[in-house]
Amino acid sequence: MLPDLLRPLLSEGELSRTLGLDDPISLRGARPYLPGDPPGRIHWRLSARHLAEHAGDSGELMVRELERTASSSLHIHLDTAGNDVYLESVVRLAASLVQEALELRLPVALSDGQGSTSSGQTPDHLRRVLRRLAEATVGPAEHIPVVRPGSNLIVLTQRAGGTLLHSALLARAQAARVVIVALPEGFYLEPGELPRRQWAGLPEAVRELERQAGVLAAAGVAVLVLRGNMSVLRLGRQEA
Numbered sequence: 001m002l003p004d005l006l007r008p009l010l011s012e013g014e015l016s017r018t019l020g021l022d023d024p025i026s027l028r029g030a031r032p033y034l035p036g037d038p039p040g041r042i043h044w045r046l047s048a049r050h051l052a053e054h055a056g057d058s059g060e061l062m063v064r065e066l067e068r069t070a071s072s073s074l075h076i077h078l079d080t081a082g083n084d085v086y087l088e089s090v091v092r093l094a095a096s097l098v099q100e101a102l103e104l105r106l107p108v109a110l111s112d113g114q115g116s117t118s119s120g121q122t123p124d125h126l127r128r129v130l131r132r133l134a135e136a137t138v139g140p141a142e143h144i145p146v147v148r149p150g151s152n153l154i155v156l157t158q159r160a161g162g163t164l165l166h167s168a169l170l171a172r173a174q175a176a177r178v179v180i181v182a183l184p185e186g187f188y189l190e191p192g193e194l195p196r197r198q199w200a201g202l203p204e205a206v207r208e209l210e211r212q213a214g215v216l217a218a219a220g221v222a223v224l225v226l227r228g229n230m231s232v233l234r235l236g237r238q239e240a
Contacts (some may be wrong), residue, residue, distance in 0.1 A: 033061035073107040073119050073151040080113050081141035082158030089183055090156045091133045098129055113142035117213045143167045147175050159205050168221050178221045211234060
């Protein structure tokens with residue numbers, strides 16, 4: 001089952017006011033600030049005027065609202081450095097992302113420690129990608145291969161180690177967007193999965209991501225963590 005909150009990561013091929021990627025050069029308008037909005041999105045001049053016009057009242061900060069644009073393709077990188085339980089979960093999640101993207105007519109490529117498929121959107125291509133997922137095995141962390149220029153790169157990982165993070169930063173030079181989705185052991189359960197040991201607090205893998213999320217976000221790499229209740233924890237909260 002694909003968490004609803006992950007679907008916008010696909011940057012859908014259908015343009016809309018709520019789906020797709022922010023276009024930094026296309027301003028649709030402004031709206032009141034909401035908790036979680038990136039500080040860099042605040043429209044300071046408009047906010048100052050709004051506060052002046054509402055002197056004595058509770059004036060609001062205003063943020064820029066950007067148009068959305070679709071990415072040209074999707075690239076999923078499967079980090080196989082993890083345990084067997086993680087690998088089963090991440091393969092199912094990747095397969096779900098692939099299926100969803102192809103239904104939206106987005107070309108898809110898949111990579112792992114064994115290499116990368118080409119980018120495509122035909123039924124035969126879907127079967128090749130799913131076969132590659134079915135044959136995935138646990139292995140060491142590998143560098144993310146070169147991605148198609150302008151593609152939307154989603155990296156699925158358990159630990160998000162230094163090698164993978166460095167590789168994601170390098171991939172950002174080609175990709176229109178890079179999102180790291182972590183499924184840490186002790187923090188993530190699939191719907192209906194028999195309970196395994198879960199940490200009461202944040203596991204060290206998530207804490208380490210927290211320490212680096214701000215730097216990654218400043219470079220245009222978003223970090224999301226899937227939680228046991230199928231919600232999404234966003235780290236950094238800054239967008240390029």
